[in-house]
Amino acid sequence: MARCCSDFSRTELVRRAAVEAGRGLPAIEPGMPMPAGTGLDRRSFLARTAGLALAVYGGSSLLPRALEEGIAAAAAAGPQRVLVSVFLDGGADSLSMLFPSGDPLYRRLRPRLALPASAGRPFAEDERLRWHPSLGSLATLHGEGKVTVLPGVGYAGPDQSHFTSRHFWEVGATSEQLRTGWLGRYLDRAGSADNPLQGLSLESRLQPALATAKMPVASIDGPDRYDFWTRNVWGEVETRMLDAIGSLGAIPAGGDPALAQATGAARQAARLREQLRPFTPQDDKPGFTSPVAYPTSEDDEFPRRLAGLAAMLGAGLPVRVVALNAPGMYDTHDDQPQELANGLELTADSLLAFQRDLEARGLSERVLVHVWSEFGRRAKENGSNGTDHGAAGTGFLIGARASGTMIGEFPGLASLDRDGNLRATSDFRGLYSALLEDWLGADAEAIIPGARSFARPRVVK
């Protein structure tokens, strides 16, 4: 109830701001401090979202009108569901994430790597399996009914190349030719032409799953780090210079793809900078704060990015689909145990903190996280204390609305395929189709090639 009302008032505030500014509200001077940061109470977010529209209008009369309209329209559309895609890069070992502790075959195939029979917590949905000791945070969320496990997700005719298999997952089809990502094609249909934040890559590079054909998408390292500081350029000239980035991005590319990429980057950078202006740290105050503690580690990019994402969602920014890499290296050909444990632990602990953050902000009903890897690993260990490339892998859906019930079953070690790999018991294209239909409300058949032929698992409750 309360949510509905505050959303209404936010929309109104933004609309009113744009309308009044259009009538000539007193201009906000360039350099006037913007309200900074989230981690404020909800009312502050609302005021700040409104402040964004005002400041944009007042800051410069040169900015494209579409900007305020885009923000107002995105806000007016109401809070939308968000899908976050987290990639375990390298092919994460499914036989470690949920391991068949009592199976003698497991100990025979993994004489060195098998985890102790009592390690980790039992997996309530299948008594044969236990959680990897480093995945305690996921076990906790699973206990709360917020994790859906896919213990054998993949596709028929598995490809054991990292790049090919990863590409299949990114484009949402077993096709080498597709050049747009499955989330990108969703945005091409459901997104808007003036909102790069709708497809957000939380990396210094664009995540291929987000590659679109038409709609703008963004990649940023963090919402508080998107400035264009330039030595000895300030004041009014700086404002004009930042506008000029947009002007360079508006020069026609004349059909040249490289020029189109360069102008597109300039255009979207200019747009994104406006969208993220409220997160610019001011006077030593951080751009945002979090209501919960995230894990700290030497490699803290992942928790920091998730914290920034929660803050952006909390501020009402129009983010729809997000993609980022999990920490860790999962291509564990050698010395698997430590490498894998480190990556899994930071990943799971960060995802737990993110979930708690969303809950504290009242956003948990709106966000679903999908964790995936390009394949699992060979059932039999290799001689280097590691494992080679395999087939079916383990995936997770995390969120308050996740169904909490396993999709497909643990394929077992007694019926490996001819390469000695786990067989898939669910298909990633069926999963994608269900996410598109039941979570994002999109037409899967227009996005996933051959969607009709894949069974839809139950992904949300």
Next chain:
Amino acid sequence: MSVAVYTGPFGHRQAERLLWRAGFGPRQGEVDALAKLGLDGAVRSLTRPGPEKLVGPKPGDDKGRPIAPGDAWGHDHLWWLDRMARTSRPLVERMTLVWHDWFATSVDGVGSQKLMLDQNRLLRRLALGSFATMVREVTRDPAMLLWLSGTENSKSSPNENYARELMELFTLGAGRGYTERDVREQARALTGFASDWRRGAGSVNFRFERDRHDSGMKRVFGASGRFDWEDSVQLCLRHPSHASFFVEKLWGYFVPSAPDPATRRLLERMYRSDFQIRPVVEAILRHPVLYTGPRMVKPPAVFNAGLLRARGRGIDTLAWAWLSGESGQRLFRPPNVSGWDDERWLDTATFRGRWQVANYASRPYSLTDKQAASLPSEPKALVAEAIAFWGSPTLRPETRAALVAFARRAMADADAKWKRTSYRFLTANALRQLVVMSPDYQTS
């Protein structure tokens, strides 16, 4: 029939594009000097250069101390960027970058900057030589042996890592005529490499050990034999898919559109006779499409080195190392073994990274109040100053017009006496930034 050769005029524009595609952009005056040589002379000056000279100030850190590329964090990046910026053999250096992307090895997995530099020297030495020798040497290169588990691959416990990438990424291409069984059999053929771990020194004493090698019969691509690692490489090079893989991949580093079938066939024939790299590169650099076809986005390392070359500035800050991550190409740290995705260099994050690179590149020359009086106030003259600052790169008229429009607006804001002076240097600094961030300069 031979490969088509560009026959149009070879002037300033063509020479400028060639210097960016086959090198790291011009130093002041280099474009016109190259144009005078004509197409053939220009290409030969790049593919058959004299002994290397490094021109300009020696590299140092922020305090002017010599760099330590084998040890200090980020100094490996500085070391190579310095070669790119100062070399008199830009194509050799550019080809070294091509091979680094092709046999993409990361210090993240190797754990030794010294071994990475050894590999880099190998790639440079063979940059325009025999690809057969290149694959052979890379296969037993210590950094590669560590990177793709070569020393972990033994008779008693085969490891498929290198075997798979040798075929998929280095010589044949994914799904182009090999099976999962071939991967396993090739892994057996490649067994036998070993090294020792010495405390404080890391991996040392790389060698082939007969005892670790699986000398049994293998079946690869339908042929049987007691193959070893050299056979494994030969089998890939003689595979019917190899020549077309090599030609198309190499072509793609210089021209963004695929070669037409006739050109590809001719280049394959040229290559197949003796696996020589230089003639294929020469043919590509003389091909009409390089001069008349679409543009390419400059890779971030090329962009960065190009800014330094344009200014004749040496390496004097560690900033280039961390900025390289922001702009998307940290040398010696490709994202994975398939190298960088050079179809998607520019997005909102890497655009900002390049902005920072440009900002650092012009930093020592940044204009202040002191120079304001000597700067023009006329918008067009301010734009001309900024373009000349970077060695007069070619910009399209519409891009120039956008820059003039910015300068005009900025100077029109100067509604007080102090502003009329100060806004000249503020605008001039901003223009220098905008010139190299323009779509025209980001591409070649």
